[in-house]
Amino acid sequence: MKSFTSLQQRQQQTLTMTPQLMESIRLLQLAHYELHQFVEQELEKNPFLELASNDGPASGDGSPISGENPNIGTRKTSVDGSTRAEIPELPGQWKSIRDTANIPAADGPSLAEFAASPETLHDHVARQIALTAFTPQERFIARELAGHLEDTGYVQVNLFELAKKLNVPETDVQRTLGTLQLLDPPGIFARNLRECLEIQLRQRNRFDPAMAALVANLEMLAQRNFRALKRYCGVDEDDLLDMMHEIRTLDPKPGNRFQSGGPEYIIADVWVRPSPGDGWIIELNPDTLPKVLINQTYFSEVSRLTTQNAQDQAFLNDCFQNASWLVRSLDHRAKTILKVATEIVRQQDVFLEHGIAHLRPLKLKAVAEAINMHESTVSRVTSNKYMLTPRGVFELKYFFTVAIASSQGGDAYSAETVRHCIKSIIAAEPLDKAFSDDEIVARLKESGIIIARRTVTKYREAMNIPSSVQRRRERRAGLC
Incomplete structure (x- = not known):
C-alpha cells in the first residue's frame, strides 16, 4: 500500500x-x-x-x-x-x-434634590446606641454587633467567636446583646424568628407559658395543626385563636420598615x-x-x-x-x-x-x-x-405559555389561564367545604380543561395555596 x-x-x-x-x-x-x-x-x-x-x-x-x-x-x-x-420602514x-425635541427642559433643580433621604436601619440603631448608657467596653461591643445587623433586623453572629475576636468575656457580649434587643423597632437584634417573636411578646408583657409553647412550635402553626397546638399550649379553641391573632400582629422582619435603598420601578x-x-x-x-x-x-x-x-x-x-x-x-x-x-x-x-x-x-x-x-x-x-x-x-415572556388540551376539541388553554381558573375555583369554595385536587380536576373538566391531578397540585403549590386539608383546618378554626 x-x-x-x-x-x-x-x-x-x-x-x-x-x-x-x-x-x-x-x-x-x-x-x-x-x-x-x-x-x-x-x-x-x-x-x-x-x-x-x-x-x-x-x-x-x-x-x-x-x-x-x-x-x-x-x-x-x-x-x-x-x-x-x-412594520413601517423608517427613512434612512x-x-x-x-x-426629545418636543420635551421641555426642566427649569431649575428638581424637588427631589431637596427631599431628605430616608433614615436607614443602621442610622436608626446607631443613634439609639449613642443615647444608651453603655460602658465604654459595652459600647464597643454594641457597635460591633450593629455591624453584623442585617436589613431584616436580624443579627447572624456566633457570640463565642465574637467574644474571642474582641478579646472580651462572652457574658459581656450576651449582656450587651440583651440590651440591644430592647431598642426600637421591637424584635431587632434577634438571631432567629422564634427569638424575634419572643422579644416582641416580652415587651408587650404577653409571653406567658401558653404563648411560649406556641412560639416554640411554629412549625405546627405553619402546618395548621391546631389540634396538636391546643394540646401543647393547654388552651381551648377560643384562647388559641386569640393567641394566633396576636402572633399575626407581630413583625417577623422588623428591619424591613426602613428603606435600605431607593424604590425600584419597572419601566x-x-x-x-x-x-x-x-x-x-x-x-x-x-x-x-x-x-x-x-x-x-x-x-x-x-x-x-x-x-x-x-x-x-x-x-x-x-x-x-x-x-x-x-x-x-x-x-x-x-x-x-x-x-x-x-x-x-x-x-x-x-x-x-x-x-x-x-x-x-x-x-x-x-x-x-x-x-x-x-x-x-x-x-x-x-x-x-x-x-x-x-x-x-x-414581561414579554409572560405571553408565552404551554398549551393545556381542551376536552371540547377547540382551542387549547394556556397554563396561565388554567392557574387563574384553579385560583377562582378555590376562591369560590363554600365556607364549610374545601375542594380536593381531584374535585378541582373534575370542575376544570366541566369547563373543558383536561388536566391531571398532579398538575393541579403543582400549580396550586406554585401559587402558595394550601391543600384542602389545611384550608379546612383554617376554616374550622375561624381564620378564613
Whole structure:
C-alpha cells in the first residue's frame, strides 16, 4: 500500500461569528438600563459618538450620516383584528431612535434634590446606641454587633467567636446583646424568628407559658395543626385563636420598615393602547432608547489633520466604523423589539380585551415564523423587556405559555389561564367545604380543561395555596 500526498482545492461556505455580530446579538437581550450603561461606555471610548441634546444637534455637530432627518419620532405601529400590520420602514439607514425635541427642559433643580433621604436601619440603631448608657467596653461591643445587623433586623453572629475576636468575656457580649434587643423597632437584634417573636411578646408583657409553647412550635402553626397546638399550649379553641391573632400582629422582619435603598420601578419598553378606531397601537418607550448620533463633521476635520499618519488614520477609521455599527445595531434592536411586540399583541388581542381567562397558549416558534425571524432572536428580544398594556405591566415572556388540551376539541388553554381558573375555583369554595385536587380536576373538566391531578397540585403549590386539608383546618378554626 503506497502513501502519497496531494494538493486539492475545495470551496465551501461557513458561517463565521464576527465580534461585532456577537455584540449585536448581545444588544438584543440587554435590558434598557444595561443598554444605557453599554452606550455610556462606548461614548467614553469613541470620540465620534455623542448623545443628542433635548433641542436636537446643532448644525455641523452631531448629525446622522447621509443628511438624514435626526428628529425621528417614537416608532409605533398598529394591529387590527383582521390583518397583520406591516412594520413601517423608517427613512434612512442611519438615524436616531429617540425624539426629545418636543420635551421641555426642566427649569431649575428638581424637588427631589431637596427631599431628605430616608433614615436607614443602621442610622436608626446607631443613634439609639449613642443615647444608651453603655460602658465604654459595652459600647464597643454594641457597635460591633450593629455591624453584623442585617436589613431584616436580624443579627447572624456566633457570640463565642465574637467574644474571642474582641478579646472580651462572652457574658459581656450576651449582656450587651440583651440590651440591644430592647431598642426600637421591637424584635431587632434577634438571631432567629422564634427569638424575634419572643422579644416582641416580652415587651408587650404577653409571653406567658401558653404563648411560649406556641412560639416554640411554629412549625405546627405553619402546618395548621391546631389540634396538636391546643394540646401543647393547654388552651381551648377560643384562647388559641386569640393567641394566633396576636402572633399575626407581630413583625417577623422588623428591619424591613426602613428603606435600605431607593424604590425600584419597572419601566416598560413597549406601550400598548387601544386605537381610536379598532385594534391596538404599539409604540416604543422613548425613555428606554438612547439617542446616539455620529459627529461626521468632527470626523472629517480630524481626518484632514492625520492624512500623513497611516496609524492615526487607521484608528480614526476604526472608531468611525464602530460608531456606525453601534447606531445601526441600536436601530435594528428597536425595529426587532417593535416587530416582536406587534406580533405578540396580534396573537394575544383577546387577552388585552377580556383578561387573563382568554390568554392563548403561545410559543416562541409561532412568533418567529410569523415575523420571519429565528426563534433564538425572539427569545433574546423578550428577555428582560416589559410591555405596558391596559391590563397592567407584563414581561414579554409572560405571553408565552404551554398549551393545556381542551376536552371540547377547540382551542387549547394556556397554563396561565388554567392557574387563574384553579385560583377562582378555590376562591369560590363554600365556607364549610374545601375542594380536593381531584374535585378541582373534575370542575376544570366541566369547563373543558383536561388536566391531571398532579398538575393541579403543582400549580396550586406554585401559587402558595394550601391543600384542602389545611384550608379546612383554617376554616374550622375561624381564620378564613
